[in-house]
Amino acid sequence: MAKKEMSSAEAYRQERKERLAKAAKQNQKKSHNIILTKGTKTAIAVVVVIALVAGIAGFAVSNSGVLERGKVAFKVGETEVTMAEYSYYYNSVFNNYFQYSHYYDSNYGQGMGKMYTGYDYSVAPDQQSYPGEIEGIENPTFTDFFDHSARESIKLVKASKAYAAENNITLDDEDYKKIDEALETFEQSASKSGNYSLPAYLRMSYGKAMTTSLLEEICEEQVLNEKVQEVKMAEYTDSYSDKKIEKEFADNPELYGAVSLRNYVIKAETVTVKAEEEGEEDTEEVTKETMAAAKTKAETFVSRVNGGEDFKAVASSFEKLAGSEKYAELKNDDSLTLMEDITYSDLSYSSADEKFLDWALDEKTAEGETYITENEGEGYTVYMMVDPVHHIPDVKTYDVRHILLQFPKEETKAETEEAAEGEDASEETTEAAEEKKEDVEVELLNPADYDVTVDIDVDLETTKDKALYKEAQDILAGYLAGDKTEDAFAELAKKHSSDGNAEQGGIYEDVPQGQMVPEFENWSLAEGRKAGDVGIVETTYGYHIMYAVDAPEVTTWSDTIKNDLASAEYNTFAEEIIKADNVAITDEQTENLAAVKDFTVSLAKQQIRNIQANASAAAY
Secondary structure, eight states, X not given: OOOOOOOHHHHHHHHHHHHHHHHHHHTOOOOOOOEEOTTTOOEEOOOOOOHHHIIIIIHHHHTTTOSOTTXXXXXXXXXXXXXXXXXXXXXXXXXXXXXXXXXXHHHHOTTHXXXXXXXXXXXXXXXXXXXXXXXXXXXXXXXXXXXXXXXHHHHHHHHHHHHHHHTTOOOOHHHHHHHHHHHHHHHHHHHHTTSOOHHHHHHHHHOTTOOHHHHHHHHHHHHHXXXXXXXXXXXXXXXXXXXXXXXXXXXXXXXXXXXXXEEEEEEOOEEEEOOSSTTOXXXXXXXXXXXXXXXXXXXXXXXXXXXXXXXXXXXXXXXXXXXXXXXXXXXXXXXXXXXXXEEHHHHHTSSOOHHHHHHXXXXXXXXXXXXXXXXXXXXXXXXXXXXXXXXXXXXXXXXXXXXXXXXXXXXXHHHHHXXXXXXXXXXXXXXXXXXXXXXXXXXXXXXXXXXXXXXXXXXXXXXXXXXXXXXXXXXXXXXXTTTOOHHHHHHHHHHHOOSTTGGGTTEEEEEETTSSOHHHHHHHTOTTOOTTOEEEEEXXXXXXXXXXXXXXXXXXXXXXXXXXXXXXXXXXXXXXXXTTOOOOOOHHHHHHHHHHHHHHHHHHHHHHHHHHHHHHHHHO
């Protein structure tokens, strides 16, 4: 009997497994991250395990035999969910929270991580309360939250898989590429965590039940879930009429509307208040009388504007009377009083009252109308409507890769010399370094020599570090001498970039206008920018070798409304396809679930000990 020929999908999987095994054997030294796809931003959760922790907590559990292959955690409908699957999703949520809270805490100060996530990385998850609500659980802990999140994710993924089968939704080449990228991040993580093979890393992180084949299945199911979401979102957005979009805008100006206003702050004067007791210092305070005087000034300001005077001229005269040299600027500089395209969320961050917010976003409020708000304990702000409620301006986003050659810390060598030989040696070292920079000959690239756009925004006369700039040009020249592909650029980023996303090939996706430093953004959003364009820009960080992944995208106000409406419909759809799911848990399976949670708590405690040990070592 002839051997059955493999389908294209089966052949693809077989070929991918062979590549995966080869890559794992080579133990390439790369790192990992959460893979986010463009558009939906659905995460393929990749568990992040700190290298020091993985070798201690994970390895001990993997050899204990706790997580045995094939044990059932629970059922979703008629589908059995194994402990290995549950462990993957559970630990994904835990590690995402741990890493995110720890990242913010370590970079932006104590307490910031907890503020953003609600999770305190220095406390085990079973020992801290979850700040939200979970149906059916009183006083939930973060262990309960991780469990709930894992179950909900699994239910949706399994329901989407069934829906896809029923509606002939299948994966294409781009989807399989996403899967490959997700699997590659695991390989990178295995290597970075101590040169482990991928199978060993998975066993260490999840227990004996976790295998590369199961990991592939999970990634495929997650990408299929994402594909279902994309299909449904497209179906919904295509169905919306212009009339429906306009009605949604009119009904929700606080969500989709913007206004432009002029504003001027009138501060209440402070007076000296004598201390009540001997030995205490006098204080400067705003009083009822000075607040009343500030209100009178605000009313005078408004009456002059309502009488036909120019808002900027009135503001200028108030500054002049107060003795400020700013009055000339106020009269001539629009930006000092003008707030353009301000949204409800922007305004609500201020101390303005609800009545002002209602006034600002009321379609009946006309151009030229004025309003006074009280800044409690400080004074008053005068507003004038410039452009009443209108559509939120278009939002530009872009995808780029970059290679950052960071400026070196200038003080490092000088401080070393100064400590050893005194201040004079330090000055000589610094001067010699500067002379060396000036002596560097930089041969500028000629954009006309290449069949791709080469757009360089660096002034050779004023550039900060010619030697480093020459290095940037050499890297770009090397790229241009090759096949000039995105993959080739990504490999150069992994090799040369000092930015935190180097291991991901220097990629930044869906970057909104206003997020990056001006030079970086101006290059990325330059008129006519297209996929494959390259160049170099200089910022305060260093030299950025740029690669445009795509032309910038523009999201209009109607696109925003369509996406919000479609998201709401998709959420309803997701609830419907999992509504009939029945999660049945036996006593034995409860023990299995407990084993996964105990593993995670042990991992969390080991991470805490490592952080404390590293902090103690740094103190010395």
